[in-house]
Amino acid sequence: MLTSRQIFLQHIAQTSDLPLALEFDRALGSWMYGPKGRMLDMISGISVSNVGHSHPKIIQAVQEQITKFAHLMVYGEFVQSPQALLAKAIVDSIDLNLDNVYFLNSGTEVVELAIKLAKRYTGRQELISFRNAYHGSTHGSLSVMGDEFFKTQYRPLLSHCHSIRYNIFEDLAQITEKTAGVIVEVVQAEAGIIPGNEQWLKTLEERCREVGALLIVDEIQTGMGRLGGFSGSKLAGIHPDILLLAKGFGGGMPISALLAKKSTMSVLMNNPYLGHLTTFGGNAVCAAAALANLNVIQEEIDFDRVITLGNFLSQELTTIFEVSVRHRGLMIGVDFENVAITQKIIKKAIDFEILTDWFLFNPSTMRIGPSLNISDEDIDFFLTQMKKIKSNL
Numbered sequence: 001m002l003t004s005r006q007i008f009l010q011h012i013a014q015t016s017d018l019p020l021a022l023e024f025d026r027a028l029g030s031w032m033y034g035p036k037g038r039m040l041d042m043i044s045g046i047s048v049s050n051v052g053h054s055h056p057k058i059i060q061a062v063q064e065q066i067t068k069f070a071h072l073m074v075y076g077e078f079v080q081s082p083q084a085l086l087a088k089a090i091v092d093s094i095d096l097n098l099d100n101v102y103f104l105n106s107g108t109e110v111v112e113l114a115i116k117l118a119k120r121y122t123g124r125q126e127l128i129s130f131r132n133a134y135h136g137s138t139h140g141s142l143s144v145m146g147d148e149f150f151k152t153q154y155r156p157l158l159s160h161c162h163s164i165r166y167n168i169f170e171d172l173a174q175i176t177e178k179t180a181g182v183i184v185e186v187v188q189a190e191a192g193i194i195p196g197n198e199q200w201l202k203t204l205e206e207r208c209r210e211v212g213a214l215l216i217v218d219e220i221q222t223g224m225g226r227l228g229g230f231s232g233s234k235l236a237g238i239h240p241d242i243l244l245l246a247k248g249f250g251g252g253m254p255i256s257a258l259l260a261k262k263s264t265m266s267v268l269m270n271n272p273y274l275g276h277l278t279t280f281g282g283n284a285v286c287a288a289a290a291l292a293n294l295n296v297i298q299e300e301i302d303f304d305r306v307i308t309l310g311n312f313l314s315q316e317l318t319t320i321f322e323v324s325v326r327h328r329g330l331m332i333g334v335d336f337e338n339v340a341i342t343q344k345i346i347k348k349a350i351d352f353e354i355l356t357d358w359f360l361f362n363p364s365t366m367r368i369g370p371s372l373n374i375s376d377e378d379i380d381f382f383l384t385q386m387k388k389i390k391s392n393l
């Protein structure tokens with residue numbers, strides 16, 4: 001009989017020659033366990049398990065909902081209380097005067113809907129995004145990706161898409177009366193953790209208002225507590241027209257949300273009606289998990305600790321490796337000299353029971369993004385192992 005590993009390599013579509021191919025069958029808190037031992041998860045499934053793995057309140061919510069029903073009807077036709085309660089809770093928690101929610105299944109799907117909404121609402125075609133931005137892998141999201149290497153073989157993509165430089169004031173002049181929407185992250189994640197300059201983000205918002213373009217903020221990595229608040233937009237003092245959540249929104253289940261004002265979202269209701277459809281978006285079991293996750297963030301995550309822990313970890317990593325470290329909250333990027341060194345450290349870390357990663361557009365930077373409730377003891381373990389790795393290089 002084939003082992004799971006053999007089946008994985010033979011029958012699961014691969015997207016690189018060298019998948020990590022680590023095997024796990026259980027995860028709890030910040031730890032993952034498999035046949036070859038345990039591993040401290042310092043990346044949270046790429047900003048997904050913000051409240052750790054297998055949180056008992058999320059498990060309970062899933063179990064309770066699955067015994068009632070999983071799926072009844074496509075999105076938007078029936079009143080389903082897990083969806084309704086989740087919509088109210090997320091509108092209140094984000095607290096940015098965005099009172100309407102469209103639930104989908106993944107990050108890239110809410111990006112696709114944001115693109116449609118911006119075009120339909122403004123009657124314009126042009127989309128502006130930023131260099132080194134990652135917003136997903138479907139055609140619309142790929143069109144607003146800020147990296148040519150990953151796009152070029154998939155052309156033609158959407159026309160009228162331009163990427164401009166992040167944090168550069170003069171480039172904002174390229175946002176004009178022709179622009180339907182501008183999609184931005186408050187901290188560019190896959191660029192290797194590049195925090196948006198607050199004054200620049202505010203100027204970006206002003207420019208969008210000036211020309212009537214919609215400001216779309218992709219909070220798929222920055223949302224749900226990772227920066228020390230429910231949204232990075234609120235922390236930065238900006239007011240998106242459209243705010244996107246996924247990843248850490250579902251507590252490990254696949255669900256995403258697009259938040260906007262009802263007046264913006266209402267363009268989906270006519271000419272043509274049924275302006276966006278989904279079968280599984282807002283699935284009841286996922287919505288119940290997301291609601292439990294949101295409550296856990298509210299009740300158990302100490303946002304001040306997220307910020308102090310982010311500062312502490314960044315300082316410690318700077319001292320251990322004598323390199324520069326960029327961070328906001330618990331999004332941390334450790335800059336090594338070159339890709340070879342980063343890969344060597346990431347591989348060594350696995351031998352030392354630590355899972356880290358690199359960034360899509362910045363492979364010489366090591367990704368650190370633990371669960372927001374990682375214990376002090378686990379942080380001590382991580383730093384002890386990092387010191388051992390440094391002295392074993």
Ligand SMILES: Cc1ncc(COP(=O)(O)O)c(C=O)c1O
Pocket residue numbers: 046106107108109111134135136137185189190218219220221246247
């Ligand atoms: C900032 C950002 N936006 C969008 C996406 C796409 O999300 P998904 O992989 O759920 O489609 C990602 C995924 O990494 C992301 O980091």
